[in-house]
Amino acid sequence: MFQSATKKIVSEIDPDGYTLFPVKSPYHSQNCKQLHLLIKKKKSFFSRRESYVPTPFTLKDILIDGQDLDFGSSSSIIACYSEAFSTSVSAQVGVDSGHVDVGGHISGSSSKAMSCVEMRKHTISERTLLDVVKDGKVNRQHRFVKEMKNNMVYVILDVIETEQACSVNNSAKAETGMQFLMKLLKMEAELSASRERKLTFPAGTSIAYKVSEMMISSSDTLELDWVKSFSRSARVTTFDRKEPLAASLAELTEMCADKKPLFLNVIFEILRHSDSLVVLDELLDPIMNDLQPDFQVLDQTEEDNRVCVEKMLDLLGIRKEIPPGEPLALTAESEGIIRAINILIQSLSEMDAETLILLASSVKAEITSKQLQLVTIIDDKWSGGIQYLRAFKEGEEDPEKVLITQLTDEEFEITQHMLEEFGFQLDRESASLLRIKDRKQQDIIALFAAVYALNALCD
Known part of the structure; x- marks a missing residue:
């Protein structure tokens, strides 16, 4: 429910999907903050975008004397969002085929409502980042750095958070029944599900974030990856997937x-x-x-x-x-x-x-x-x-x-x-x-x- 809500919000404020990544779980919210480092995952079959796993480590952690650096974050209210949605589907299935009678019913309904979500964006500009870290050295002995598979560092610079507490109400009900009668054999199987859920986002919950890519140079300094292509998330796959x-x-x-x-x-x-x-x-x-x-x-x-x-x-x-x-x-x-x-x-x-x-x-x-x-x-x-x-x-x-x-x-x-x-x-x-x-x-x-x-x- 959390991921569904954050994906919906991101699709509204970043419809082209080039900039923001929705936070997938409340469990990740505490690590989806400014300057937190990410692990880049292998690209999924189903996504034309990169995917990342948040970590508890920050950029300051991997820099020698990084805790004394001031990155000068700014913040502003960016949007309010609310949603109400409901849908239902039902069907009856009946087939008479010789010695086999098949009958069934399928029905489902769902509704979702999200209270007004006021969001604040916290930003650190890439130029500010470069100015602050230009003389800093990466600690090659840090646990995170030693486990890196290459010299690429993925860091969160922008975060969108809830300004106030908000809630999502979600209810779903599904019933499916199939009855099979084959001569003297009778089998019955039932699927029934009913769910009433309410999830509350406290103030300061991370909804989405923006990623910047940096490289560790041969002299152990950090440089922005200016070569990254923003069009890659929109490229078309032409082979049979x-x-x-x-x-x-x-x-x-x-x-x-x-x-x-x-x-x-x-x-x-x-x-x-x-x-x-x-x-x-x-x-x-x-x-x-x-x-x-x-x-x-x-x-x-x-x-x-x-x-x-x-x-x-x-x-x-x-x-x-x-x-x-x-x-x-x-x-x-x-x-x-x-x-x-x-x-x-x-x-x-x-x-x-x-x-x-x-x-x-x-x-x-x-x-x-x-x-x-x-x-x-x-x-x-x-x-x-x-x-x-x-x-x-x-x-x-x-x-x-x-x-x-x-x-x-x-x-x-x-x-x-x-x-x-x-x-x-x-x-x-x-x-x-x-x-x-x-x-x-x-x-x-x-x-x-x-x-x-x-x-x-x-x-």
Whole structure:
């Protein structure tokens, strides 16, 4: 809920997304302050921007005699923001096919309200930074510097904070039921979730920050990286991104049949407690960089979210009792599964809570395979790369039209609601996929990864 709120605020005050990074968790707020240092993460499949992890270390800490330096910060009120939002979706599923009767109901609703948020911006100019550190020397023996993989230093100069306490109220409810009757066999499965959440931001909570990149020179002084390109976050990817994603998620397809339901059940819990996604991403991402995760984040996590996270860690064979500094004892198979689950968690983190409800409903309605084919078509047509108009041979049917035609009215409604978040809609009359006019398109690749992974676990 915290990340959803900060992302929404940042999208309003920095719509182009070139300058500000939203704070992901209240746990990070204390380290997202001016002069705090960041660790640059490997770029995610789902982000065209850089990503950083805040640390408790500051620029002053790594400079010899840095504690005596005055960087001269300025501050000003920049904006007020408030929001009220509600949505609902419902569907009935009924199919009679010979000896098999399938019936189901899917419904979901959510509402969100954010009190007026008055924000203050604290700024240190890059010119001031240069003037202050021009004679300073970096302490090469400092713990942070010794663990750096290169000579690049990432430091927070600008921070946007709440001026006064504010709150976010979020309620979500989802119900999904499927009943299968096959001759004398009867199986029933139910998913029900109801959540009423209220989160209060105290005054001084960091909402977003701006990053400056510096280089440690051969003489151990700091210099700004003037070569960085502001256009890189907007560059277009022209290669097929689905192939490497599918390869990384292949471990879920090959997972033994008795494990898949266990993972799927925990993922359903995570979909109902979306705040756990931030915590899981925080714990799994260091493992991908051969680092031990910081299990202290669990101590700052609410009970429901913590339980979800711990269940997933247990399934992945990650024990929080491992002494600090010791490497995780992982097999090649477990590393592959962790990598696949990490990608799934990252993809789900890109989505709204309403979409997570629809994903859970889609799994229960057994339509993820159809949705995967539709999302693949969308990415092929509108990914930003070269588009090819395929000519169909006589008698050959357009797979896009075939898929949409095969969707029942209820399946169509569920899929339609899901695609709307990403700026697309299904047209029933023409059996085609369309872009929504005057709507900013979100990258569909995150939905591809989520549906691919969930479909793999359902096989």
